Amino acid sequence: MARGKVQMKKIENPVHRQVTFCKRRAGLLKKAKELSVLCDADIGVLIYSSHGKVFELATKGTMQELIERYMKVKPARAQAETVMETQTLDAKREVNLLKQEIGILQKGLRYMFGGGAGTMSLNELQVLEKHLELWIYHVRSAKMDILLQEIQLLRNSEGILTAANKYLQDKIEEDRGITNLMPMASDSPYPLTIPNDDIISILGSNFGLMNYK
Numbered sequence: 001m002a003r004g005k006v007q008m009k010k011i012e013n014p015v016h017r018q019v020t021f022c023k024r025r026a027g028l029l030k031k032a033k034e035l036s037v038l039c040d041a042d043i044g045v046l047i048y049s050s051h052g053k054v055f056e057l058a059t060k061g062t063m064q065e066l067i068e069r070y071m072k073v074k075p076a077r078a079q080a081e082t083v084m085e086t087q088t089l090d091a092k093r094e095v096n097l098l099k100q101e102i103g104i105l106q107k108g109l110r111y112m113f114g115g116g117a118g119t120m121s122l123n124e125l126q127v128l129e130k131h132l133e134l135w136i137y138h139v140r141s142a143k144m145d146i147l148l149q150e151i152q153l154l155r156n157s158e159g160i161l162t163a164a165n166k167y168l169q170d171k172i173e174e175d176r177g178i179t180n181l182m183p184m185a186s187d188s189p190y191p192l193t194i195p196n197d198d199i200i201s202i203l204g205s206n207f208g209l210m211n212y213k
Helices: 014-039 063-112 122-181 196-212
Strands: 044-048 054-058
Touching: 014 044, 014 054, 044 063, 054 063, 063 122
Parallel strands: none
Antiparallel strands: 044 054
16 A cells, blocks of 8 residues: 655654654654765764753764864855845845846837837936946047048058059159160261261262263
């Protein structure tokens, strides 16, 4: 027959309560020993019965040693728990502040897009004004960054065009120098015209030969 679920409440019958206590105490101590062996854990168990009788179990060493170890660890553990609780409270407080701020901003948006002035208090309007000033500052900073980038690009383009212009000017000057070094027909050391004296000599010789014939 299946065992029914035990209700977690005090057993009123003292005889049944004592029997249950003895059985479960023995089971608890047995499980503690098994856990210590299987997992190599140091376990200490203290049990006070309803009559004030003490039952204890120390799987390694003595109960006093385990208590001393616990007392050494307890302050650090308590401090860590305090820090964790403080951080949790700070996180909750920050979340609440953010929720309030988001609510104010949402109301501010509704106000700017046609909401009535009476829907926001003076404090809420001051908060909205502070955020608007901050947003304007960020917008102006972003716009200034874009303008500076565009100016830098224009300066780079100017430098490239200046370098290209100088190269073309140097090329033109170089071509002009080569043209000036080329000899002209009037400057040739061997002109195509014959001096007058040579013409007379040639004509005289020809004339003499003609007379001889």
